[in-house]
Amino acid sequence: MAEPDVIIEHPNRDSATSKSTRAVVILLLLVTAALMAIILAGGWSEMAGYAAATIAFIIIDLVFAYYVARWNRGVLPVAAGLAIIIAIYAAIAMPGWFDRDASGFAESSIPADILGILCAVLIPVQVLLIGFAMRGFNQAWNVEVERYTDAPPHAPQTA
Numbered sequence: 001m002a003e004p005d006v007i008i009e010h011p012n013r014d015s016a017t018s019k020s021t022r023a024v025v026i027l028l029l030l031v032t033a034a035l036m037a038i039i040l041a042g043g044w045s046e047m048a049g050y051a052a053a054t055i056a057f058i059i060i061d062l063v064f065a066y067y068v069a070r071w072n073r074g075v076l077p078v079a080a081g082l083a084i085i086i087a088i089y090a091a092i093a094m095p096g097w098f099d100r101d102a103s104g105f106a107e108s109s110i111p112a113d114i115l116g117i118l119c120a121v122l123i124p125v126q127v128l129l130i131g132f133a134m135r136g137f138n139q140a141w142n143v144e145v146e147r148y149t150d151a152p153p154h155a156p157q158t159a
Contacts, residue, residue, distance in 0.1 A: 005149040012140050013071055021136045022068060028129040029065040029079065032086065033058045035122050039093075042110025042118075046100065050089075057086060073141040080133040087126035094119035 012018055040047065040054045047054065060082060067075045097116030100108070108115065 007147045007149060009145045009147055010071070010141065010143065011145055012143050015139075018136070018139050018141060021132055021139060022071065022141075024132045025068050025076070025079070025129065025136055026065050028125060028132060029061045029068065031125055032083070032122065032129060033061040033065070035118055035125065036061075036086070038110070039115055039118050039122075043097070043108045043112075043115050046108050046112075050093075053089075057082070068136075071141050073137060076133040076137040080130045080137075083126040083129040083133070087123050090119040090122040090126070094123075 036054055036058050040051060040058070044051060061079075064075050064079045064082075068079070094116050097112045097119060100112035
């Protein structure tokens with residue numbers, strides 16, 4: 001006897017809230033990567049040894065955005081954890097950029113006060129990312145329901 005064809009459905013991915021949460025998380029990850037890239041490009045010579053970590057954070061955020069776009073729920077808590085680290089680094093770096101906006105310091109390609117403002121903007125973006133990533137994690141995108149192709153649409157499913 002032939003086995004019936006099974007279709008795997010993800011019912012929690014069909015709701016408008018799940019789709020919008022996913023879109024917002026992807027947007028926040030891309031905004032984070034863009035802000036960090038601008039800060040890195042504008043303050044490259046002044047960032048000393050932190051440039052490699054910033055490049056790593058940018059790449060990781062882009063990889064997370066790719067996986068969230070593929071409905072991978074597992075990266076959401078990791079993205080939230082990384083957002084906490086990035087927010088802490090931004091909070092520490094922000095006063096340093098504002099202090100560099102004085103005479104006697106080497107001029108960066110983007111004015112130091114602009115880089116300080118970008119660090120300040122990065123902090124609430126990370127707070128939003130933490131909130132939306134945890135909201136997406138609670139939406140259980142990973143739930144799978146098996147449906148057999150030969151069953152009527154509203155018939156009870158048997159295993």
